[in-house]
Amino acid sequence: MKITGYELYEISIPTRRKHTWASSTVDVGQGYVILKILTDCGIEGFGEATAMPEWGGDYGRYYGESAGTTRIVIEQNLFPAIEGMDPFDIDRIHAKMDLAVRGYNYAKAAIDIAMYDIMGKAVEKPVYQLLGGRHREEIPIAHSLGVIMDIEAAVNEAVQAVAEGIKTIKTKGGLDLHRDLVLMKKLREELGPDIHILIDANQGYPSAKEAIKWGNLMNQYDLQYLEQPVEGLYPMKQVTHALECPVCADESCWTVADALDIIRENAADYISIYTTKPGGLYPARTIAKIAENAGIRCNVNGSGEFGVGNAANLHLASTGKNITLASVFPVTHIDGMEQTKVGGRWYMDDILKKPFTYHDGCLVVPDGAGLGIEVDMEKIKKYSVG
Numbered sequence: 001m002k003i004t005g006y007e008l009y010e011i012s013i014p015t016r017r018k019h020t021w022a023s024s025t026v027d028v029g030q031g032y033v034i035l036k037i038l039t040d041c042g043i044e045g046f047g048e049a050t051a052m053p054e055w056g057g058d059y060g061r062y063y064g065e066s067a068g069t070t071r072i073v074i075e076q077n078l079f080p081a082i083e084g085m086d087p088f089d090i091d092r093i094h095a096k097m098d099l100a101v102r103g104y105n106y107a108k109a110a111i112d113i114a115m116y117d118i119m120g121k122a123v124e125k126p127v128y129q130l131l132g133g134r135h136r137e138e139i140p141i142a143h144s145l146g147v148i149m150d151i152e153a154a155v156n157e158a159v160q161a162v163a164e165g166i167k168t169i170k171t172k173g174g175l176d177l178h179r180d181l182v183l184m185k186k187l188r189e190e191l192g193p194d195i196h197i198l199i200d201a202n203q204g205y206p207s208a209k210e211a212i213k214w215g216n217l218m219n220q221y222d223l224q225y226l227e228q229p230v231e232g233l234y235p236m237k238q239v240t241h242a243l244e245c246p247v248c249a250d251e252s253c254w255t256v257a258d259a260l261d262i263i264r265e266n267a268a269d270y271i272s273i274y275t276t277k278p279g280g281l282y283p284a285r286t287i288a289k290i291a292e293n294a295g296i297r298c299n300v301n302g303s304g305e306f307g308v309g310n311a312a313n314l315h316l317a318s319t320g321k322n323i324t325l326a327s328v329f330p331v332t333h334i335d336g337m338e339q340t341k342v343g344g345r346w347y348m349d350d351i352l353k354k355p356f357t358y359h360d361g362c363l364v365v366p367d368g369a370g371l372g373i374e375v376d377m378e379k380i381k382k383y384s385v386g
Helices: 067-082 090-100 105-123 151-163 177-191 208-221 233-242 256-265 281-293 307-319 377-383
Strands: 003-012 030-039 044-049 138-140 142-145 168-172 196-200 247-249 270-273 297-300 362-364
Touching: 003 067, 003 377, 030 067, 030 105, 044 105, 044 307, 067 090, 067 105, 090 105, 090 281, 105 281, 105 307, 138 307, 142 151, 142 196, 151 168, 151 177, 168 177, 177 196, 177 208, 208 233, 233 247, 233 256, 256 281, 270 281, 281 297, 281 307, 297 307
Parallel strands: 142 168, 168 196, 247 270, 270 297
Antiparallel strands: 003 030, 030 044, 138 362
């Protein structure tokens, strides 16, 4: 089997409400890239790049991508490097992509995800089996509250999400430390002792000392963990060693090398894994395995993926024995087939023909060949921009 061609689509889908965080002011889902890879035997695979120009690693270590950037890199660098290759040669494909252009992991992730979709369809197996087999059939979802929400609106939305089965609430913070503390207190009062609550500062706290001070104050309300409180590996290490509650690395962990650095320095208790930040499912699974052997728990985080990217998220989250924390991606909604009003609901529609099954705060991992999804090309046309 040989890779012969591709199609690119820039997609924007209306959100239920605006969703931003400390390091991002652009709403999610407004210009993501859907990639279709073609082969000489007629099998097609889909990938997704959640391109965000404001998103990057510590101190500019990695760069953001726009939909336009992703398109150019795939057209001019990545596809010419892999054209004619066998999709099953996934390690060589990554090597070729890395030689063709440094970085641009979101563009590489779109290709990687499409390769896994093709491989699974070719052998009539779900992607999770190509990643080593699944440890769980359902993935618990954390409902995310955007940083721009006022306290009353955030608490009301959290209560609604919990009523719809959600068992973990993730609130974005980092811009106003006092507001984070008040929100944590009110969420615990309203939700009771059995709901997990975590705060993601997205590197927003001004120093390790500030993060330690306010993290200790928030922990009196049973903070499940504090995600990426500060920018930089060593400031985060200070916070991790000083706080009683666990600290999770996100922006500080993009690549396999980053994961090794975190483990070597004992800089975090948990690692948040993406299918996109390391460049696809292949390196993401490697990060999960390294973390497992270091005794580090993980979740699969995301950037508000559409159905293609969410399918990849679900397959990845099912495979790691240590991926036990609630994952942060949308409960996929199709217009006319909504499963919740608020819980996990990021978008008003999607590009799939059927949503993933939502059950008791979890999404069910698809069992079909490849990603196990059917992309609706009419929806692709409807939501295409540019």
